[in-house]
Amino acid sequence: MGLNNLFLIEQQLIERVRDNMPSLKTVASASVVSSKTDIKTLCDGVFLIPGAGDAQSQSGSVALDQQWTVIVAVRSNFDPADIDTTAIQGGDLCAQVIQLLHDWSPTGEYFNMQFAGHGNAYFGAGYGEFPLYFNVKSVFRGLSQ
Numbered sequence: 001m002g003l004n005n006l007f008l009i010e011q012q013l014i015e016r017v018r019d020n021m022p023s024l025k026t027v028a029s030a031s032v033v034s035s036k037t038d039i040k041t042l043c044d045g046v047f048l049i050p051g052a053g054d055a056q057s058q059s060g061s062v063a064l065d066q067q068w069t070v071i072v073a074v075r076s077n078f079d080p081a082d083i084d085t086t087a088i089q090g091g092d093l094c095a096q097v098i099q100l101l102h103d104w105s106p107t108g109e110y111f112n113m114q115f116a117g118h119g120n121a122y123f124g125a126g127y128g129e130f131p132l133y134f135n136v137k138s139v140f141r142g143l144s145q
Contacts, residue, residue: 039124044074062137064138065137070134073090087121102134115132116133
């Protein structure tokens with residue numbers, strides 16, 4: 001059976017993070033953020049965004065290398081005397097997410113996920129975001145007659 005939904009892995013990613021990081025307030029699709037005016041109410045959280053994918057056709061199938069952005073969002077820590085800054089808090093959660101998802105094998109037509117780096121941190125009103133990138137290969141089968 002081939003892949004029948006381009007972003008089917010999202011629910012598996014949500015469950016993997018939610019089940020293994022119970023201290024998080026929110027683990028969800030990033031689309032959840034679009035309906036909020038105050039993102040810090042969702043923190044500490046992890047949000048998933050499907051990214052670009054490169055496809056290679058093979059006989060009767062297409063191999064797809066897809067990137068997922070996993071955003072770790074934490075409440076800002078404004079105490080200048082406290083060494084537990086927003087970046088340090090975010091970095092700790094990022095390390096946990098990397099350990100959970102790097103080389104993890106989702107079910108279905110997927111290969112193991114690979115950590116592919118991180119993006120620039122973003123600091124908004126009362127929160128910080130730390131994007132992590134993961135690549136996963138999947139296969140669409142039975143595409144030609």
